[in-house]
Amino acid sequence: MKKLMLGNAAAARGLYEAGCAVVSSYPGTPSTEITEELAKYDEVYCEWAPNEKVAMEVAFGASLAGKRSFCGMKHVGLNVAADPLFTISYTGVNAGMVIAVADDAGMHSSQNEQDSRHYARASKVPMLEPSDAGEALAFAKKAYEISEQFDTPVFLKMCTRIAHSQSAVETSPRADVPAKPYEKNIGKYVMMPGNAIRRHPIVEERTRKLTEFAESSDLNRIEPGSDGSIGIITSSTSYQYVKEACGDRYPVLKLGMIWPLPEKKIRDFAAQVQRLIVVEELDPFIENHCRVLGLAVEGKSLFPPLGELSQNIVRDKLGIPRQQGPDLGEQVPARPPVMCAGCPHRGLFYTLNRNKCTVLGDIGCYTLGAVAPLAAIEMTACMGASVSAIHGFNKARGAESEHKTVAVIGDSTFMHSGMTGLANIAYNQSNSTVIILDNSITGMTGHQQNPTTGYNIKGDPAGKIDLESLCRAMGFARVRVVDPYDLDACDKAVKEELAAEEPSVIISRRPCALLKYVKHKPPLRVDPDKCVGCKSCMRIGCPAISVKDGKARVDETLCVGCGVCSQLCRVDAFESTAKEA
Amino acid sequence: METKNVMIVGVGGQGSLLASKLLGQVLLQQGYDVKVSEVHGMSQRGGSVVTYVRYGDRVASPVIDKGEADFIVSFELLEAARWVSFLRPGGQIVTSTQQIDPMPVVTGAAQYPENLVEKMRAAGAKVDALDCLALAKQAGSSKAVNIVLMGRLSHYFDLPQEAWQKAIEAIVPTKFLEMNKKAFELGKNA
Numbered sequence: 211m212k213k214l215m216l217g218n219a220a221a222a223r224g225l226y227e228a229g230c231a232v233v234s235s236y237p238g239t240p241s242t243e244i245t246e247e248l249a250k251y252d253e254v255y256c257e258w259a260p261n262e263k264v265a266m267e268v269a270f271g272a273s274l275a276g277k278r279s280f281c282g283m284k285h286v287g288l289n290v291a292a293d294p295l296f297t298i299s300y301t302g303v304n305a306g307m308v309i310a311v312a313d314d315a316g317m318h319s320s321q322n323e324q325d326s327r328h329y330a331r332a333s334k335v336p337m338l339e340p341s342d343a344g345e346a347l348a349f350a351k352k353a354y355e356i357s358e359q360f361d362t363p364v365f366l367k368m369c370t371r372i373a374h375s376q377s378a379v380e381t382s383p384r385a386d387v388p389a390k391p392y393e394k395n396i397g398k399y400v401m402m403p404g405n406a407i408r409r410h411p412i413v414e415e416r417t418r419k420l421t422e423f424a425e426s427s428d429l430n431r432i433e434p435g436s437d438g439s440i441g442i443i444t445s446s447t448s449y450q451y452v453k454e455a456c457g458d459r460y461p462v463l464k465l466g467m468i469w470p471l472p473e474k475k476i477r478d479f480a481a482q483v484q485r486l487i488v489v490e491e492l493d494p495f496i497e498n499h500c501r502v503l504g505l506a507v508e509g510k511s512l513f514p515p516l517g518e519l520s521q522n523i524v525r526d527k528l529g530i531p532r533q534q535g536p537d538l539g540e541q542v543p544a545r546p547p548v549m550c551a552g553c554p555h556r557g558l559f560y561t562l563n564r565n566k567c568t569v570l571g572d573i574g575c576y577t578l579g580a581v582a583p584l585a586a587i588e589m590t591a592c593m594g595a596s597v598s599a600i601h602g603f604n605k606a607r608g609a610e611s612e613h614k615t616v617a618v619i620g621d622s623t624f625m626h627s628g629m630t631g632l633a634n635i636a637y638n639q640s641n642s643t644v645i646i647l648d649n650s651i652t653g654m655t656g657h658q659q660n661p662t663t664g665y666n667i668k669g670d671p672a673g674k675i676d677l678e679s680l681c682r683a684m685g686f687a688r689v690r691v692v693d694p695y696d697l698d699a700c701d702k703a704v705k706e707e708l709a710a711e712e713p714s715v716i717i718s719r720r721p722c723a724l725l726k727y728v729k730h731k732p733p734l735r736v737d738p739d740k741c742v743g744c745k746s747c748m749r750i751g752c753p754a755i756s757v758k759d760g761k762a763r764v765d766e767t768l769c770v771g772c773g774v775c776s777q778l779c780r781v782d783a784f785e786s787t788a789k790e791a
Numbered sequence: 792m793e794t795k796n797v798m799i800v801g802v803g804g805q806g807s808l809l810a811s812k813l814l815g816q817v818l819l820q821q822g823y824d825v826k827v828s829e830v831h832g833m834s835q836r837g838g839s840v841v842t843y844v845r846y847g848d849r850v851a852s853p854v855i856d857k858g859e860a861d862f863i864v865s866f867e868l869l870e871a872a873r874w875v876s877f878l879r880p881g882g883q884i885v886t887s888t889q890q891i892d893p894m895p896v897v898t899g900a901a902q903y904p905e906n907l908v909e910k911m912r913a914a915g916a917k918v919d920a921l922d923c924l925a926l927a928k929q930a931g932s933s934k935a936v937n938i939v940l941m942g943r944l945s946h947y948f949d950l951p952q953e954a955w956q957k958a959i960e961a962i963v964p965t966k967f968l969e970m971n972k973k974a975f976e977l978g979k980n981a
Contacts, residue, residue: 656831
């Protein structure tokens with residue numbers, strides 16, 4: 211029976227059916243649900259690793275030990291895991307190893323829109339690219355076959371529209387895959403120069419064989435069309451846009467294996483059509499391959515190298531008419547994402563804004579601290595950059611910045627890549643103040659556990675790293691904890707730690723307001739007789755507070771009674787709705 | 792059958808994922824090819840969110856583009872207006888009349904536009920506007936707005952009632968079942 215399944219859940223199902231036994235990943239939109247879904251199968255060992263490099267090395271270790279393994283990450287996570295990737299390509303695998311990487315063209319929830327396909331070519335690791343949930347399931351299984359047949363890790367490349375779209379899939383039972391024996395093999399697995407020099411030609415030969423495989427595999431298929439004036443090479447979600455816009459009119463070479471790319475198959479296809487067009491999101495990856503083959507091809511001369519494509523873009527560029535919708539005749543106000551009502555980050559960012567701090571930020575929900583009216587964050591680049599960059603910033607500007615600059619980083623992001631930056635501050639001695647926003651969860655990606663929460667991916671008790679002890683062990687004498695709902699305490703902590711003549715860590719600790727176990731106070735309301743309409747409470751950008759007819763008003767369906775607004779009110783106009791009871 | 796397109800739009804956190812799950816389930820049971828496309832991650836944090844539901848004999852693209860939607864189902868008035876250009880000529884909007892101020896309106900940088908239902912109609916859209924929040928509260932929970940909207944949408948679909956009922960039973964926890972069935976009926980008969 212067919213089921214509707216999210217692309218990520220279908221990929222997880224395929225990995226499960228193929229006998230995947232060990233999974234280690236770091237969450238990242240749009241890749242997260244692959245691992246969350248795998249964690250629901252009892253036969254699979256699953257974990258959240260502190261970061262993607264660790265995850266990939268765990269998966270490698272499991273493959274080496276003889277079990278089929280998996281690690282999943284978003285596109286920028288692959289940057290973190292690039293170090294093991296390039297060398298695991300040389301060692302190859304024992305049991306099959308699959309790496310999912312999910313791109314985010316259009317940057318729905320990312321800091322850049324890099325094209326991960328370049329990693330496949332650069333690391334010489336084959337990459338499969340499904341175009342819907344059904345293919346995500348099938349390709350996940352195929353990836354293990356290729357991995358073991360060609361002795362290589364294999365990429366399963368997702369993108370937002372494949373990862374987060376549901377379509378009908380057929381499931382099968384899990385295959386019984388016995389563990390492979392582990393055998394000591396220094397020449398294959400110890401990549402010191404003498405051995406790596408002998409492995410490199412094996413990798414080149416492997417790519418040659420994989421190219422042959424790409425010529426004959428049904429992963430790459432030609433779909434005939436009635437009109438050979440145009441022939442289209444495409445893959446992934448772009449393939450679906452082409453089929454939506456053109457139906458079966460033009461012949462299509464649909465690529466399911468994006469690296470290595472076939473040569474003869476592409477040449478033969480090109481010879482059948484008058485005009486060869488590549489439709490692909492982001493960089494001209496397939497197009498450049500066609501150019502290397504010496505083919506006359508169009509691609510980025512028609513389609514943009516940024517953002518997502520769509521059926522209308524394909525229609526417009528190929529001269530296919532489309533319908534126009536109603537035109538409202540006016541721009542409506544934007545609705546950007548905001549920190550939730552009761553978000554513990556809000557009080558801290560209000561404090562930093564009020565103290566006119568220079569704030570170097572990091573990756574997480576709290577990046578929204580850059581949005582008006584808080585507008586507190588001045589830099590966000592990648593995981594952990596706040597802690598490393600504040601050291602560089604303070605070394606460059608000295609005392610002038612040391613007493614007004616802070617780094618802010620979440621608990622999960624700190625575990626991911628903040629610790630090494632903190633070690634650098636302790637070692638190379640800058641007078642830097644780092645604020646760990648400890649909301650006891652990985653928030654932005656939808657509540658995943660991490661090494662500081664005390665629970666594992668299945669919600670069972672696990673090891674718990676104590677942030678205070680960790681910072682002290684690194685050599686920080688000044689480590690203090692504040693409650694971000696207490697504005698006076700936040701203000702005092704920030705002022706004192708910035709004034710201190712030594713590096714310090716402030717842990718701003720309160721669980722995410724959306725966590726199920728968090729008990730909220732009754733919502734607040736505004737006494738309109740007391741409210742003078744000064745809008746002081748509006749400076750925290752709480753979505754539950756608005757001003758109507760000159761008076762502040764609380765949306766009781768959103769308010770969780772955190773009380774940060776009431777600390778800003780000079781006339782004591784906020785009161786608890788609990789008084790009625 | 793030509794592919795049909797339903798967009799479900801609203802503000803992050805309003806429950807659009809459950810609505811699209813229900814609709815997808817009903818349509819799959821009817822033997823259609825179905826694709827449902829969602830947005831996860833940052834925009835869910837109180838931002839503008841959109842879910843695409845497409846069904847027919849063979850659905851290719853997971854998303855709906857401008858000029859293509861047969862229906863736009865909206866949890867919030869401004870969001871219905873934001874996506875109106877995605878409606879095909881002759882398409883139908885089903886919207887709750889609830890208004891939630893976006894941050895630029897909260898901070899005073901922008902005004903919440905007035906007379907949006909009239910403006911959408913003047914632009915050529917068919918608009919069915921109803922107070923879904925009131926109906927949801929009447930059913931027993933302000934969280935049932937999504938089911939009220941699906942009930943209203945069912946009014947425009949030629950699908951057996953049992954199919955909707957079965958799908959609600961499959962998706963909603965037992966203790967909220969009666970409340971949600973009531974919400975569905977209130978929406979359908981509004």
